[in-house]
Amino acid sequence: MKALPFRAASMSNPSLHTKKSLPAPDFSGNFDLFFTSSTLIPxxxxxxxxxxxxxxxAHRNLYKILAANSLSSSxxxxxxxxxxDRESRCGTLWSSFxxxxxxxxxxxxGLYDLREVDGSSSSLQRKTSDVDMDQPSPRPVRLSPGLVAGALVHGLGDMIVDSFGEFIIHRxxxxFSEEGTLMEVFGGHFALQVFFGDIYVERGFADVAEHRLDFWGVRSKRTPD
Known part of the structure; x- marks a missing residue:
């Protein structure tokens, strides 16, 4: 899987920006995410x-692809x-994969301990040693402000005995489009280890599942949770 080209947020078409200032990144609400390996992306x-x-x-073209497919193919x-709300409410991540x-x-x-950090923070570096997975992706060298969080699977018990991971997203x-609509492309990384109970081994499954995903994202047009 290709690693994301983590760079500071870029801007184009300066003539528009003299008329309307770009807002600061807002990391709240619903987002549709696409793996960087998605066949939708040439x-x-x-x-x-x-x-x-x-x-x-290139990012404008990427935005058009993601926005056009956000409701059906994320x-x-x-x-x-x-x-x-972050003190009392966790974030969530869902994927059929x-x-x-x-x-x-x-x-x-669930995503917990959500924190917004600036681009210079070491928190935005991928903590591959914490997640302890083989063949870590290259670390980003320059970042825009972003959101970092821990990740876990809800409902631990005899079936799933433990889990831990990390989630990182930034703009x-x-x-702005010609109509004045704000267009944003987000990029990020997700890693998770899940530890299963003995019944999984008895039925021929591995006792540990490891997930590592790089993604692009756009704000969702879905109804907010």
């Missing part, structure tokens, strides 16, 4: 972004409460 577009070739137009969905191997149900993943590009 290889030529991924290469242009990775190589920083005309990134303004790989995952995330919800992050606003700052006033993250499933319990025994009952084939999607994992109920990588933003601009």
């Amino acid at each position: 290889n030529s577009l991924s290469t242009a972004i990775s190589n920083a070739v005309d990134t303004g137009n 790989d995952a969905r995330g919800f992050f409460p606003d700052q006033s 993250l499933r319990d191997p025994l009952n084939d149900e999607p994992l109920d993943i 990588v590009w933003c601009d």
Whole structure:
């Protein structure tokens, strides 16, 4: 899986920005997420972004693809409460690709200790040693402000005995459309280890599942939770 080209948020079309200022990133609400390996994203577009070739137009084209498919073809969905609710409410992450191997149900993943940090914070670096997975993705070298959180599976017991992970998201590009609509592309990383009970081994499944995903994202058009 290709690692995300983590860079500070870029802007294009300066003439529009002189008329209307771009807002600061807001990491609350519903987001539709797409794995960077998604077949919806042309290889030529991924290469242009990775190589920083005309990134303004490349990110604009990426936004158009993600926004057009957000309601029907996203790989995952995330919800992050606003700052006033984060003390009492967890975020959530859902994906049909993250499933319990025994009952084939999607994992109920919670995001806790949500914190917004600036781009210079070491919290935005991927803590691969904490998650203890093999073959870590390259660490980002320059970041825009973002949101970091711990990740876990709800409902621990005899079936799922433990879990831990991390979730990172930040805004990588933003601009206004010709109609004045704010367009934003987000990028991030998710890693999770899930430890299963003895019944999984007895039925031929591994006792540990490891998930590591890089993604792009846009604000969801779905009804808020």
